[in-house]
Amino acid sequence: xxxxxxxxxxxxxxxxxxxxxxxxxxxxxxxxxxxxxxxxxxxxxxxxxxxxxxxxxxxxxxxxxxxxxxxxxxxxxxxxxxxxxxxxxxxxxxxxxxxxxxxxxxxxxxx
Amino acid sequence: xxxxxxxxxxxxxxxxxxxxxxxxxxxxxxxxxxxxxxxxxxxxxxxxxxxxxxxxxxxxxxxxxxxxxxxxxxxxxxxxxxxxxxxxxxxxxxxxxxxxxxxxxxxxxxxxxxxxxxxxxxxxxxxxxxxxxxxxxxxxxxxxxxxxxxxxxxxxxxxxxxxxxxxxxxxxxxxxxxxxxxxxxxxxxxxxxxxxxxxxxxxxxxxxxxxxxxxxxxxx
Numbered sequence: 001x002x003x004x005x006x007x008x009x010x011x012x013x014x015x016x017x018x019x020x021x022x023x024x025x026x027x028x029x030x031x032x033x034x035x036x037x038x039x040x041x042x043x044x045x046x047x048x049x050x051x052x053x054x055x056x057x058x059x060x061x062x063x064x065x066x067x068x069x070x071x072x073x074x075x076x077x078x079x080x081x082x083x084x085x086x087x088x089x090x091x092x093x094x095x096x097x098x099x100x101x102x103x104x105x106x107x108x109x110x111x
Numbered sequence: 112x113x114x115x116x117x118x119x120x121x122x123x124x125x126x127x128x129x130x131x132x133x134x135x136x137x138x139x140x141x142x143x144x145x146x147x148x149x150x151x152x153x154x155x156x157x158x159x160x161x162x163x164x165x166x167x168x169x170x171x172x173x174x175x176x177x178x179x180x181x182x183x184x185x186x187x188x189x190x191x192x193x194x195x196x197x198x199x200x201x202x203x204x205x206x207x208x209x210x211x212x213x214x215x216x217x218x219x220x221x222x223x224x225x226x227x228x229x230x231x232x233x234x235x236x237x238x239x240x241x242x243x244x245x246x247x248x249x250x251x252x253x254x255x256x257x258x259x260x261x262x263x264x265x266x267x268x269x270x271x272x273x274x275x276x277x278x279x280x281x282x283x284x285x286x287x288x289x290x291x292x293x294x295x296x297x298x299x300x301x302x303x304x305x306x307x308x309x310x311x312x313x314x315x316x317x318x319x320x321x322x323x324x325x326x327x328x329x330x331x
Contacts (some may be wrong), residue, residue, distance in 0.1 A: 096170075096177060097278055100169055100172055101176070104180050105166065105180065107166075108166070108188075108197055110186070
């Protein structure tokens with residue numbers, strides 16, 4: 001029987017999969033990128049529907065419950081995304097600063 | 112000594128003209144960097160004098176980035192000495208010249224203008240400044256009375272050693288840390304400061320950010 005939290009998880013997974021589909025349709029995602037995210041979100045829904053399938057992994061990693069494993073993976077994923085975003089933003093900031101500076105100094109270079 | 116005075120300005124239409132005219136009493140070598148102002152700072156700076164350089168950032172990048180643009184322009188113009196001052200009438204041009212004189216006389220690499228930390232300073236700024244100054248002094252080993260002052264003068268030859276990465280107000284502490292790391296010859300001189308707007312410039316939240324930036328600079 002599907003319990004409340006599973007319904008919430010499935011709705012979340014479906015919405016995310018649909019969001020990826022929209023991005024793909026708008027041409028903002030390439031085929032491979034779309035496939036990667038769809039597999040990820042469908043895998044997420046699959047695990048929510050059949051949490052027992054993770055039992056082997058849970059035992060191998062010496063974690064008490066599947067839920068604990070999800071939370072740990074979730075935190076690791078958030079930490080990764082935060083770091084990744086920081087790096088990307090930093091890179092974009094430096095590029096933007098360089099571009100704006102070059103533009104500001106353009107007239108000076110002409111003289 | 113070829114001096115260039117750099118004035119980064121962001122939404123300073125009320126003061127920029129007065130600042131320019133004040134500095135022009137001493138030198139025409141002025142570089143204004145309008146950092147993406149939404150008001151008429153750029154036009155008013157252009158109007159104030161024909162013989163100064165007015166540069167413009169299309170979007171607001173921050174004081175550090177604007178100061179850096181100014182320094183790069185100064186180097187292209189063959190500056191030997193570079194002065195950084197604020198565009199909000201906080202600093203007096205007389206003080207800039209005093210700093211320049213001391214830099215030359217004592218053959219320093221960099222000289223910091225330090226504000227009196229007294230009751231005239233807004234309370235939050237006073238507390239934040241006290242804290243950041245102590246931390247910065249401890250980490251850099253340079254005992255400055257005020258680490259957040261925007262008025263400083265340095266030799267163009269020292270610029271590559273202190274060139275900052277910070278695009279915001281963190282440039283002040285980054286310069287101090289780099290002065291220490293590169294063993295540059297430095298001094299400080301008291302300056303007068305007029306506080307115009309407590310909500311402009313550095314805020315408490317900036318202070319927290321700069322604290323972490325200070326640690327990053329020290330250990331990077």
